[in-house]
Amino acid sequence: MATHVYQQDPRNDSILININGELFPRNEAKISVFDSGFILGDGVWEGLRLHHGKLAFVEQHMKRLYDGAKALDLDIGLAKTELIERIMATCQANQMHDGVHIRLMVTRGVKATPYQDPRVTISAATIVIIAEFKTPLAPSEAGVTLFTTHVRRGYPDVQDPKLNTHSKLNCIFACIQAAKAGVDEALMLDPHGFVATCNSTHFFIVTQDEVWTSSGDYCLDGITRRNVINLCKQHGIVVREKNFTLSDVYAADEAFITGTFAGLTPVSEIDGRKIGTGDNSKTKILQQHYINLIEQQG
CATH class of the missing domain: 3.30.470.10 (Aminotransferase class 4, branched-chain amino acid transferase, N-terminal domain)
Structure with missing residues (x-):
């Protein structure tokens, strides 16, 4: 929530x-x-x-x-x-x-x-x-917390994750598990164990001055997710859609989530591990680029 x-x-x-x-x-x-x-x-x-x-x-x-x-x-x-x-x-x-x-x-x-x-x-x-x-309330300055759920994002021949349908039971299961763990959102893996997405937002990390997000094979192609990827390309920030694991996540310099409701939100902790130093400098830059992009709509 x-x-x-x-x-x-x-x-x-x-x-x-x-x-x-x-x-x-x-x-x-x-x-x-x-x-x-x-x-x-x-x-x-x-x-x-x-x-x-x-x-x-x-x-x-x-x-x-x-x-x-x-x-x-x-x-x-x-x-x-x-x-x-x-x-x-x-x-x-x-x-x-x-x-x-x-x-x-x-x-x-x-x-x-x-x-x-x-x-x-x-x-x-x-x-x-x-x-x-609805005006989003800002999370704590450090950001939101995540917990990796056992519920996986499935294959498209079972339930295509690219469809934004009313059938969201897997995400609801993940949301419940995150709530029981006392965190803000669930991080979900794909069937191969790579990071896929969150239960209601999309997930990014910043590592070695690059922005990484999942391959996109097992998540909805979120509007904000795609806009952030495009903003990185427009502003000379290296962005990769690729497979990566929880080990990469825990070692990341920054992490953030994206969604239509709140835009970009920093992540402070995942599975009890603090992410980076809390500086979130790259996230802040992208937050401003995103705000500028919305202002340009018309």
């Missing part, structure tokens, strides 16, 4: 939630118990930020959403431009301009009976947009 903690905002008590193009007060927003997302976790989703009245990296988010829906043979029923307009209309109805996190969820729709076969779906896709006022 510490990687996604936010300032409590009383305005969220009265937000309007968009369900299939219709706005409902928060306490009246409901979907059917026969919805594919509720019954089976059958759907795709995105988390977006509204920054100074604009949706940050919205084209990248839409591509991932529609690519995932296509892989699942799920018809969203709206063009990308129409869906973006619906998101913006939801924000405008809530008088939102900045410091907003949006959860966009698309499921296959309502079923005639609780069964997995898509052919028993009897409605169009269910599209839910929840926009909330």
Whole structure:
């Protein structure tokens, strides 16, 4: 939870939630118990930020959403431009301009009976947009803590980790284990024992003045992850997508995680080992580059 903690905002008590193009007060927003997302976790989703009245990296988010829906043979029923307009209309109805996190969820729709076969779906896709006022709370100055979970990121023929679907049970297991261990997030390995990602964020280390992240074979191609990789290339920082082990992690000079909600966050400790000296100089440089990139959106 510490990687996604936010300032409590009383305005969220009265937000309007968009369900299939219709706005409902928060306490009246409901979907059917026969919805594919509720019954089976059958759907795709995105988390977006509204920054100074604009949706940050919205084209990248839409591509991932529609690519995932296509892989699942799920018809969203709206063009990308129409869906973006619906998101913006939801924000405008809530008088939102900045410091907003949006959860966009698309499921296959309502079923005639609780069964997995898509052919028993009897409605169009269910599209839910929840926009909330959310400003991330800064972690301790040292950064967040991680614990390596026994839950692995699996092969794509079991559950493709590149799909941002509602079926997140492996990540939930990892999250629970991290919480029981008293840390902020779980670090997850791939089937071969190399570092893959975290349960809800992406993972980087800094070693010998280079930035390393996983090969990407066993993790979602995160929007912030990809932007950080591109920022490294643009600013002459050596960045590598490669296999590396926990031994490399423990010996790293710095570590940080990335995500849409909080951007870049330093990591202070992993499995009880302190990471580096706590200087985090490279992380701070990349944090500023990322802030500048968001400001350039428009």
